[in-house]
Amino acid sequence: MSENKLRILTGDRPTGPLHLGHYVGSLQNRVILQNQGEYQQYILIADTQALTDHFSEPLKVQENILEVTMDYLAVGIDPNLSTICVQSLLTALPEITMYFLNLLTLNQIERNPTVKEEIKQKDFGNKIPVGFLIYPVSQAADITAFLADLVPVGADQIPMIEDTNFIVRKFNDMYGAGTLKECKAKVPEQFSRLIGIDGKAKMSKSLGNCIYLKSTSDELWTQVKQMYTDPNHIRVEDPGQIEGNVVFTYLDAFDENKQEVARLKDHYRQGGLGDMKIKKYLFEVLDNKFKGIRERRLELAADKAQIIKILKEGTLKANEVSQATLSKMKRAMKMFEFV
Amino acid sequence: MSENKLRILTGDRPTGPLHLGHYVGSLQNRVILQNQGEYQQYILIADTQALTDHFSEPLKVQENILEVTMDYLAVGIDPNLSTICVQSLLTALPEITMYFLNLLTLNQIERNPTVKEEIKQKDFGNKIPVGFLIYPVSQAADITAFLADLVPVGADQIPMIEDTNFIVRKFNDMYGAGTLKECKAKVPEQFSRLIGIDGKAKMSKSLGNCIYLKSTSDELWTQVKQMYTDPNHIRVEDPGQIEGNVVFTYLDAFDENKQEVARLKDHYRQGGLGDMKIKKYLFEVLDNKFKGIRERRLELAADKAQIIKILKEGTLKANEVSQATLSKMKRAMKMFEFV
Numbered sequence: 189m190s191e192n193k194l195r196i197l198t199g200d201r202p203t204g205p206l207h208l209g210h211y212v213g214s215l216q217n218r219v220i221l222q223n224q225g226e227y228q229q230y231i232l233i234a235d236t237q238a239l240t241d242h243f244s245e246p247l248k249v250q251e252n253i254l255e256v257t258m259d260y261l262a263v264g265i266d267p268n269l270s271t272i273c274v275q276s277l278l279t280a281l282p283e284i285t286m287y288f289l290n291l292l293t294l295n296q297i298e299r300n301p302t303v304k305e306e307i308k309q310k311d312f313g314n315k316i317p318v319g320f321l322i323y324p325v326s327q328a329a330d331i332t333a334f335l336a337d338l339v340p341v342g343a344d345q346i347p348m349i350e351d352t353n354f355i356v357r358k359f360n361d362m363y364g365a366g367t368l369k370e371c372k373a374k375v376p377e378q379f380s381r382l383i384g385i386d387g388k389a390k391m392s393k394s395l396g397n398c399i400y401l402k403s404t405s406d407e408l409w410t411q412v413k414q415m416y417t418d419p420n421h422i423r424v425e426d427p428g429q430i431e432g433n434v435v436f437t438y439l440d441a442f443d444e445n446k447q448e449v450a451r452l453k454d455h456y457r458q459g460g461l462g463d464m465k466i467k468k469y470l471f472e473v474l475d476n477k478f479k480g481i482r483e484r485r486l487e488l489a490a491d492k493a494q495i496i497k498i499l500k501e502g503t504l505k506a507n508e509v510s511q512a513t514l515s516k517m518k519r520a521m522k523m524f525e526f527v
Numbered sequence: 528m529s530e531n532k533l534r535i536l537t538g539d540r541p542t543g544p545l546h547l548g549h550y551v552g553s554l555q556n557r558v559i560l561q562n563q564g565e566y567q568q569y570i571l572i573a574d575t576q577a578l579t580d581h582f583s584e585p586l587k588v589q590e591n592i593l594e595v596t597m598d599y600l601a602v603g604i605d606p607n608l609s610t611i612c613v614q615s616l617l618t619a620l621p622e623i624t625m626y627f628l629n630l631l632t633l634n635q636i637e638r639n640p641t642v643k644e645e646i647k648q649k650d651f652g653n654k655i656p657v658g659f660l661i662y663p664v665s666q667a668a669d670i671t672a673f674l675a676d677l678v679p680v681g682a683d684q685i686p687m688i689e690d691t692n693f694i695v696r697k698f699n700d701m702y703g704a705g706t707l708k709e710c711k712a713k714v715p716e717q718f719s720r721l722i723g724i725d726g727k728a729k730m731s732k733s734l735g736n737c738i739y740l741k742s743t744s745d746e747l748w749t750q751v752k753q754m755y756t757d758p759n760h761i762r763v764e765d766p767g768q769i770e771g772n773v774v775f776t777y778l779d780a781f782d783e784n785k786q787e788v789a790r791l792k793d794h795y796r797q798g799g800l801g802d803m804k805i806k807k808y809l810f811e812v813l814d815n816k817f818k819g820i821r822e823r824r825l826e827l828a829a830d831k832a833q834i835i836k837i838l839k840e841g842t843l844k845a846n847e848v849s850q851a852t853l854s855k856m857k858r859a860m861k862m863f864e865f866v
């Protein structure tokens with residue numbers, strides 16, 4: 189049954205617990221796709237990939253595997269419907285990566301604009317770890333190992349998908365038509381990227397501008413209070429600006445009462461609506477929206493054995509699928525085997 | 528018992544049957560080391576590595592695995608004393624490679640003079656396959672997976688060993704002192720590289736200047752007849768030159784009767800010794816030396832099942848050793864595991 193469903197590969201690097209940016213950018217969409225029932229979804233906790241730029245902190249990466257799993261389950265990922273798995277335990281992936289590395293040139297990798305941009309951001313200078321440089325190839329291995337049809341990514345990640353499909357076509361041309369499957373990028377239409385509470389850049393752990401899914405009410409209020417609004421909106425009666433105002437950006441993202449949001453915007457623009465008031469309103473919206481998730485997460489954290497069991501079952505299943513792909517590839521390549 | 532022996536890792540890319548260059552450069556030495564009984568020797572048939580520059584010919588690589596194994600056994604590698612194994616079936620190796628790739632920068636790899644030289648020779652231009660570029664890292668994984676103490680290499684391969692030890696030190700510094708072992712290059716004192724029958728370069732399948740171990744007597748004679756001698760030695764009575772004369776180079780390498788070789792050299796230099804005569808003499812030397820090997824190889828070829836059994840047992844054993852190293856590494860890195 190699930191064999192005929194379109195397959196989705198998605199996942200996260202476990203470098204910290206997940207935040208509202210993840211929720212808006214991917215988690216809520218995964219739950220929707222899962223519950224539509226049309227897709228077979230694999231969610232990869234990419235610890236090996238996280239090590240490509242966190243290789244000096246493997247313990248942090250390891251500890252966040254359970255954190256991230258709890259976030260998944262808390263937001264509504266159902267292990268009976270979606271498969272959650274740990275990348276470093278899927279031994280087919282590095283094998284597939286090794287074969288793929290022969291099919292791409294150094295120039296092609298260096299040309300990839302996503303990698304270029306990330307290398308610049310990370311300030312590696314002339315010390316680019318080879319593992320980081322080649323992570324698009326390892327990502328191509330992840331995608332093809334699961335024979336994924338769809339890969340939910342931001343628009344900036346499209347070159348990754350193009351590299352993957354280049355490799356797939358080259359593999360199929362060289363070793364056997366139809367062995368591997370090309371995939372499509374699934375780019376969300378809106379809110380693909382949530383701005384951080386400082387208003388400066390996307391929400392990101394390393395920038396310290398995050399609200400975590402597991403934040404308590406008190407933490408949530410502290411973070412909402414710090415939000416960047418309109419720096420020229422000094423007195424309550426002054427007219428305020430909506431554009432670039434993080435509170436309104438978040439209301440657009442999270443408040444389902446669109447009419448009330450429109451009314452508040454008008455009021456704020458005209459003057460007479462204080463920052464503290466709209467922050468309190470946003471706090472209520474967020475607190476209501478994430479209360480259930482936070483509570484479920486607390487319950488989950490109380491039973492680690494159950495989390496581990498879920499991860500183990502998911503990883504076993506993912507191992508079967510990815511090993512089957514590797515076997516198919518090796519047969520196509522006519523690799524040596526003992527019969 | 529074998530636990531206390533120094534470990535050697537060595538091997539070949541299975542891109543063709545082995546030739547006299549292999550015999551002189553490594554095979555005869557392996558047999559000596561094996562029979563000394565002081566070393567535990569692992570011989571890796573590096574099919575995955577062969578694919579880094581033969582990825583369009585995987586079937587050729589696969590077929591040569593058995594060819595190379597037969598060559599090993601024919602020259603005297605004893606599977607009870609040495610372990611012969613197939614690289615692509617050792618799944619710990621790509622995993623180790625992935626972790627190592629994070630510890631070396633692109634600059635470091637590009638600086639490696641061996642890789643630089645090989646890239647130039649192979650005329651990749653700006654199309655260097657990433658797999659080829661990073662093969663020193665995969666080689667470092669091979670070496671450390673077997674916790675090798677010694678790696679027999681030519682002098683030109685020393686930078687490879689240095690890169691390996693750099694990675695080992697960085698791994699140990701970062702994840703745990705003493706996890707992995709540094710190795711030493713074991714550079715042979717003489718005849719490390721046999722010139723091809725054309726006298727132009729080292730013996731190499733791709734240059735078509737080889738004599739294969741499995742050559743029949745007739746083939747051997749054909750190849751000896753083609754050998755480059757002294758182009759100015761036209762008439763028998765002319766004085767001839769020894770330097771650069773392939774026949775004498777081979778006599779130095781293969782004839783145990785050093786006195787007779789010295790006498791022939793004198794005679795040739797003075798004039799009066801014809802090329803055909805020394806070629807016939809060399810043919811006899813080679814034919815006698817390799818007759819036993821050739822005959823054993825024919826016997827071996829008649830029982831493929833036995834060859835496969837030997838490879839399977841060696842690969843099983845190598846899998847145990849390399850998986851144990853990987854486990855040790857992953858524990859040191861504190862990678863996630865199910866208990």
